[in-house]
Amino acid sequence: MSTEAGTPSIEKGSSLWRDAWIKLCKNHVALAGLGLLIFLCVVSLLTPWIAPYGYEQQDLLLGATPPSMQHWLGTDVFGRDMLTRIMWGGRVSLTVGFIATAVALAIGVVWGAVAGYIGGRVDMVMMRLVDILYALPFMIFIILLMVVFGRSMLLLFFAIGAVEWLTMARIVRGQVMSLRKQEFVEAAHSLGLPQWTIIRRHIIPNTLGPVIVYTTLTIPSVMLLEAFLSFLGLGIQPPQSSWGLLINYGVETMEEYPWLLIFPGIALSLTLFALNFLGDGLRDALDPRTAKD
Amino acid sequence: MLKFALGRLLQAIPVLLVVISMTFMLVHSAPGGPFSADKAVPAEVLAALEAQYNLDQPLWRQYVSYLGDVLKGDLGPSFKYPGRSVNELIASGLPTTAELGLYAMLVAVFIGVLAGVTASMRPNTLQDYVPMSAAMIGICMPSFLLGPLLVLIFGIHLEWLPVSGWGQIPGDKILPAITLGTGYAAYIARLSRGGMLEVLSQDYIRTARAKGLPEFVIIGKHALRGGLVPVVAFLGPAFAGLLGGSFVVETIFQIPGLGRFYVQAAFNRDYTMILGSTVFFATLIILFNLLSDMLAIWLNPKLRQQVRGDAE
Numbered sequence: 001m002s003t004e005a006g007t008p009s010i011e012k013g014s015s016l017w018r019d020a021w022i023k024l025c026k027n028h029v030a031l032a033g034l035g036l037l038i039f040l041c042v043v044s045l046l047t048p049w050i051a052p053y054g055y056e057q058q059d060l061l062l063g064a065t066p067p068s069m070q071h072w073l074g075t076d077v078f079g080r081d082m083l084t085r086i087m088w089g090g091r092v093s094l095t096v097g098f099i100a101t102a103v104a105l106a107i108g109v110v111w112g113a114v115a116g117y118i119g120g121r122v123d124m125v126m127m128r129l130v131d132i133l134y135a136l137p138f139m140i141f142i143i144l145l146m147v148v149f150g151r152s153m154l155l156l157f158f159a160i161g162a163v164e165w166l167t168m169a170r171i172v173r174g175q176v177m178s179l180r181k182q183e184f185v186e187a188a189h190s191l192g193l194p195q196w197t198i199i200r201r202h203i204i205p206n207t208l209g210p211v212i213v214y215t216t217l218t219i220p221s222v223m224l225l226e227a228f229l230s231f232l233g234l235g236i237q238p239p240q241s242s243w244g245l246l247i248n249y250g251v252e253t254m255e256e257y258p259w260l261l262i263f264p265g266i267a268l269s270l271t272l273f274a275l276n277f278l279g280d281g282l283r284d285a286l287d288p289r290t291a292k293d
Numbered sequence: 294m295l296k297f298a299l300g301r302l303l304q305a306i307p308v309l310l311v312v313i314s315m316t317f318m319l320v321h322s323a324p325g326g327p328f329s330a331d332k333a334v335p336a337e338v339l340a341a342l343e344a345q346y347n348l349d350q351p352l353w354r355q356y357v358s359y360l361g362d363v364l365k366g367d368l369g370p371s372f373k374y375p376g377r378s379v380n381e382l383i384a385s386g387l388p389t390t391a392e393l394g395l396y397a398m399l400v401a402v403f404i405g406v407l408a409g410v411t412a413s414m415r416p417n418t419l420q421d422y423v424p425m426s427a428a429m430i431g432i433c434m435p436s437f438l439l440g441p442l443l444v445l446i447f448g449i450h451l452e453w454l455p456v457s458g459w460g461q462i463p464g465d466k467i468l469p470a471i472t473l474g475t476g477y478a479a480y481i482a483r484l485s486r487g488g489m490l491e492v493l494s495q496d497y498i499r500t501a502r503a504k505g506l507p508e509f510v511i512i513g514k515h516a517l518r519g520g521l522v523p524v525v526a527f528l529g530p531a532f533a534g535l536l537g538g539s540f541v542v543e544t545i546f547q548i549p550g551l552g553r554f555y556v557q558a559a560f561n562r563d564y565t566m567i568l569g570s571t572v573f574f575a576t577l578i579i580l581f582n583l584l585s586d587m588l589a590i591w592l593n594p595k596l597r598q599q600v601r602g603d604a605e
Contacts, residue, residue, distance in 0.1 A: 220433075228437065258445060
């Protein structure tokens with residue numbers, strides 16, 4: 001993270017990112033996670049065109065069948081193709097994961113940056129509020145929100161996003177506070193650069209590392225939260241589908257048709273794996289504290 | 294220490310007030326009254342019901358009287374179970390949930406610390422990779438997936454353990470406790486590994502080694518105390534998570550505990566029950582966070598000095 005490292009060749013600040021990329025490439029598990037994630041995103045984007053069957057296409061005569069050549073992951077009790085349902089469910093799960101994280105990111109970064117940059121009493125009040133919110137039983141609050149306002153997907157985004165921004169705000173604030181006192185920021189001030197330029201050129205690029213790392217680690221916890229709510233019947237509602245909901249259905253019939261539970265479970269777990277490993281790898285690559293060894 | 298605890302308890306009061314107010318507003322801004330969901334009720338019956346639950350009064354008066362009741366420890370009557378109060382419902386579910394949580398915590402701490410300490414003793418060897426990979430699986434395998442899978446394997450196929458219930462058949466507490474505890478065991482394993490690695494690199498451990506102390510004494514007597522501070526600090530937040538996790542585990546295993554009551558209340562739109570449980574949970578969580586912070590301070594001399602410095 002240190003741009004004052006001496007040698008003139010790193011003036012542009014691009015070498016940090018190249019270093020991080022080289023480091024990440026050496027971490028095969030993290031790379032595999034990244035690859036799997038890209039694959040899942042592409043499949044999700046293309047689902048309407050590449051899904052082997054229609055989303056609502058039933059075959060009541062067929063019923064639930066184990067995996068076969070026609071249906072790679074089997075069919076459910078209505079004869080619906082599981083691969084198709086998992087692909088559509090993944091679209092919803094990933095969308096919730098990314099959008100709710102984006103909401104958390106937006107609130108957290110702005111909140112933390114403002115608190116850290118202004119400092120003083122404003123900072124104290126803003127961070128006190130974060131402390132208070134930390135003490136609230138959030139899982140319960142989300143359930144409450146979903147019950148009171150109905151179970152819409154839009155609300156789910158905001159409810160989860162509104163919960164997950166706290167840690168992000170703390171991280172960004174800490175980073176901004178420590179940056180503000182660095183010599184190169186003082187130097188920029190003394191050169192008479194406008195406030196906004198300093199924020200844009202120096203503060204934001206230097207907070208990006210931890211923010212990226214923490215964002216990668218927030219996505220899996222958000223997806224888990226969505227699956228958890230959907231499993232309880234308080235999240236995504238049919239006819240829409242998500243992995244949590246598919247697992248919920250799978251549990252009901254797991255004695256007779258275990259594949260209805262196992263395949264959505266594998267899909268969810270693999271995605272969480274990929275995101276966690278990628279997050280860990282990014283932390284190793286981008287964290288300034290581990291950067292020197 | 295006492296001053297610190299008292300200060301934190303005082304801070305908890307506004308937090309609780311915020312929780313109660315927010316929940317109260319949320320519940321009362323819900324579209325439709327609590328009795329409008331079912332069949333059409335005659336107007337006079339509805340009026341009588343509303344009068345019985347004080348719903349005919351202005352909102353601020355309801356709020357004030359609710360706050361007064363909460364102060365006295367009375368969480369009001371349940372909307373959906375006529376004749377039963379929220380206090381009774383909580384009291385009937387709490388022992389079960391507390392027992393489940395205790396067992397899950399024991400599973401989590403025992404397995405987690407064991408795995409973490411084992412891994413930290415030989416970092417970057419097989420002895421490190423195996424438990425840590427297992428921990429990663431534990432983190433990525435949510436309880437609502439792990440529970441059914443365990444039931445499928447040990448309950449249905451092997452027929453070793455009962456698949457549901459609580460305290461009726463011997464052994465029916467094992468699967469729920471493992472299901473709830475595994476995720477926390479995984480986190481605790483990672484935290485204790487990190488904590489131990491940091492402690493093991495310090496000078497006083499090198500001194501202990503130089504004195505020729507057996508490895509067992511070095512780890513057990515000297516390193517554990519410092520190495521487990523992150524774990525202890527995690528126990529408070531973990532408790533809050535455990536409550537949330539009990540929603541799922543109690544639903545899967547059909548355990549009559551608080552979590553299941555809460556989810557049922559959410560489905561039945563039993564607003565007083567939701568409101569009361571939320572207040573109750575929030576109080577519990579704040580208390581446990583305080584306890585875990587105090588324990589962490591007691592374990593860590595550096596923090597102890599800081600607190601003393603603040604107090605003086």
